[in-house]
Amino acid sequence: MTGFSPRHPTNVPAPERPSGSTESMPDPWGVRRAENLLTSLEGILSARVVTTPLGEVSEVHVLAQAGLQPKQLVRNIESALLAQLGLKIDHRKISIAQTADVRPIEALERESVRDKVLQRTVLFENLSVAPSRRAHRIMIMVTLSYRGQTETAEEESSDTPRSRVEAAAKAAVTVLDRLLTESSIALEGAKIVEGFDREFAFVAVQGLGGRGTILMTGTSEIKESAERAAVFAVLDATNRWTEARRSE
Numbered sequence: 720m721t722g723f724s725p726r727h728p729t730n731v732p733a734p735e736r737p738s739g740s741t742e743s744m745p746d747p748w749g750v751r752r753a754e755n756l757l758t759s760l761e762g763i764l765s766a767r768v769v770t771t772p773l774g775e776v777s778e779v780h781v782l783a784q785a786g787l788q789p790k791q792l793v794r795n796i797e798s799a800l801l802a803q804l805g806l807k808i809d810h811r812k813i814s815i816a817q818t819a820d821v822r823p824i825e826a827l828e829r830e831s832v833r834d835k836v837l838q839r840t841v842l843f844e845n846l847s848v849a850p851s852r853r854a855h856r857i858m859i860m861v862t863l864s865y866r867g868q869t870e871t872a873e874e875e876s877s878d879t880p881r882s883r884v885e886a887a888a889k890a891a892v893t894v895l896d897r898l899l900t901e902s903s904i905a906l907e908g909a910k911i912v913e914g915f916d917r918e919f920a921f922v923a924v925q926g927l928g929g930r931g932t933i934l935m936t937g938t939s940e941i942k943e944s945a946e947r948a949a950v951f952a953v954l955d956a957t958n959r960w961t962e963a964r965r966s967e
Contacts, residue, residue, distance in 0.1 A: 749804065756803050760795055762787045764818065776806065779813045789815040840961040841865050841895065841954055846887070846947050851875055857883065861890040861950055865898040865961070872897070880945060885909045887946035888922045891953040899961060903927040907934065909949055911941070920948035924956045935960055 750768045753776075757766035762784045769778040783792055793813050800806040845862040855878050862871040872893035876886035888909035896904050907923035918941045926933045937956025939948040 753800060753804060753806070756799055757781060757796060760799055762792065776808055776812060779808060780816070781813065782816050782818060785817045787817065789817070840958050841898065843950060843954065844869060845871075846944075846950055848883070848944070848946055857886075859883065859886045859890050859946055861887065861894055863891065863894045863898065863954075865895075868898060870894045870897045880911060884911055884920055884945050884949045887949035888920070888953050891950045892924060895953070895957060895961070902961075904957065906953075909952070911945060912938075917941075918945075920945060920952040922949065922952040922956055924953060926957065926960050933960065 750770060753768045754766045757763055757768075757779075763781055764784060765782045767778075767780045768776060769780070771777050779796065781792065781796065783789075792815050793810050796813055797808055797810060800808055842864045844864050845860075847860045849858050849860075850856075851858045853875075856875055857878050858873055858875050860871060860873045862869060864870075872890045874886040874890040874893070876882040885906075885908075889906050892904055892906040904927065905925045907925050909920065909922040912919050912921045919938045920941060921938050922936065924935045924937070926935055935956040937952040937954070939951035939955055941948040
């Protein structure tokens with residue numbers, strides 16, 4: 720048996736297969752039944768069966784996962800069609816295409832986000848705030864990484880909101896200055912500003928590289944802590960500049 724058993728006289732041409740969903744459309748040659756059977760087989764992602772106007776199978780196209788043996792897939796297809804539909808297919812009519820690793824879109828999105836993060840010039844690693852040995856003073860430690868190198872800097876300050884922001888920004892700038900060996904940066908100032916019913920850390924950083932200097936500013940909304948926002952404001956101010964330094 721080399722074709723589907725037609726439900727209509729053989730002199731009537733088979734209807735064209737419409738595009739889109741075909742759940743409610745006629746299936747005189749049992750094509751959709753065969754395709755659904757093939758896609759239920761392990762490792763097969765999609766299948767398309769092509770028939771002649773008389774209902775004979777002329778081509779079977781299958782998209783399968785990578786890593787499977789094509790010969791075994793062909794045998795599985797032949798066996799399934801024969802056992803379930805009584806349809807005997809010449810193996811030469813079966814074509815197998817294999818795709819690369821297929822993963823859920825959520826996994827691809829997570830990987831894409833991770834790649835974007837790794838492409839950033841300077842990465843934030845850690846921030847810690849601890850009491851100093853002196854009364855009413857604190858120690859702020861900032862850790863950043865650049866090109867696989869990690870550096871940490873500490874700053875001591877009085878325990879006031881403005882001083883804490885300045886100390887965190889200064890520690891971040893100190894770390895950057897150590898990491899960027901071919902350039903130099905210095906903190907001009909850091910403060911807390913209000914806008915749009917929110918508070919932001921605002922910093923100004925002086926970049927020294929090549930023949931000139933540049934004043935860079937950055938902001939970050941205060942969410943977890945003012946110190947953390949100050950560090951991210953420094954990164955916001957300097958990321959494009961450090962990227963340019965790396966390109967050079």
